[in-house]
Amino acid sequence: MSQTAADKQHLQDAFELFNQMSEQLTGSYQVLQQQVVSLTRQLAAARSERQQLLADIRALQQEASRGQRLSSMGEMTARLAHQVRTPLATALLYASQLKQAHLRPDQHDCFVDRLLVGLRHLDHMVNDMLMFARGGQGGEEIVTLDELLRQVKQSLLPQLNEQSASWSVKLAREGIVIRAQREVLASVLGNLATNALHACGEEAHLEWQIDVQDRSVRVVLQDNGPGVPEELHEQIFEPFFTTRTNGTGLGLAVVRAVIAAHQGKIELDPEYHEGARFVVRLPLPEAQQQLPSEMLQKQQTASVANSRCV
Known part of the structure; x- marks a missing residue:
């Protein structure tokens, strides 16, 4: 075989080998594509199943909580x-x-x-x-917290005036919203404020603070009253516990039940000694959870509303 014929044969063999490898790569690529599609479907199914499980768990928790309350x-x-x-x-x-x-x-x-x-x-x-x-069951809506506190204050104006009480609100920024049952949440925040007014007596000072921390809204109420004795910290949220002669012992139990129904928590700050300081944490709507943390946590106080009722 001449040199030219040998070169042609080598070139033809190389092309055939290249074609074979191309076909193998194409087949492998198609197999990989099918695997990716299959894995994507499995992942979507697993995510959907996980979300359903979480929803079921929340429903069971709410049902168990309601059953405990009914019992x-x-x-x-x-x-x-x-x-x-x-x-x-x-x-x-x-x-x-x-x-x-x-x-x-x-x-x-x-x-x-x-x-x-x-x-x-x-x-x-x-x-x-x-x-x-x-336990605060009902329909929810998007609620702006500074507007909600104005509603609470308006409902308590007679009592605030009677006690010459002052009311201030400090906002980390305007327009912080949550998903909640407006009237129910207004009622329990009013309940917190009423308890503070009863504890403080004349010239009470109620200070609200609203900010965002760790993808949740923090609503703080602190007063200038005598505070809660340390030995009662674990009991004040229990049903039927009261230190008032005409109290039902349900006020703070209602507050905790409603906050829990909103997927939130409430606690008494044990480090605060200038009165009582209650801290409520409620989840942010998902849209706000996706905002940069700097926008939610690092803004300075935008508004301080102070008024004294006489």
Whole structure:
């Protein structure tokens, strides 16, 4: 065989080898593509299954929490029975006095005022009982916290005025939002504020702080009252525990149940000694969790609203 024929043969063999390798690589690439598609589907299925499992776990936790609360209803009923009896008997007494034919106008007004006080107390106890049993279940919406606190303050204005109390709000930035049941959350924040006002008495100072830490919103309420004795720190959130003679012992238990239903937590700050300091943590909506942390955590105080009620 001549040199030219040999070179042609080598070249032809090289082309055939190249074609074979190309076909093998193409086949391998197609196999890899199929494996990638299969793994992607498996990953998507696993992610969906994980999300479903998490949803199921949350549902079971909520159901277990609700079951635990409902199991407490028997004890609650027994404890509330005698507490309801006193304001109910008082209300009945003053209602019966209103039937007198020759009642003076000032006596009539006095009896009506005392009757209303008793009925409001009963209404408050019933609302606490129902909210504790529900644990804050209901529809949710996007809620702006500074607006929510304005709503809470407005509802407490008579009590704030009566006690010459001051109310301040410090925001890390404007427009911090959460997903919540607006009226229920407003009610429990109002409950926290009412407890603080009862503890502080005249010239109470309630200071709210709102910021964002670790993908959660932190809502802090601190007051200038006597604080909570250390030996009671573990008991104040328990149902039926109260230090007030006319208390139901459900106020802070309701607060904790509702905050838990919002996937949040509440705790009493043991390091704060100038009064009481409650810290509520609620999850951010997912859209805000994806923002850079600098935008959420490093901004300075944008607004301080101070007002004194007289």
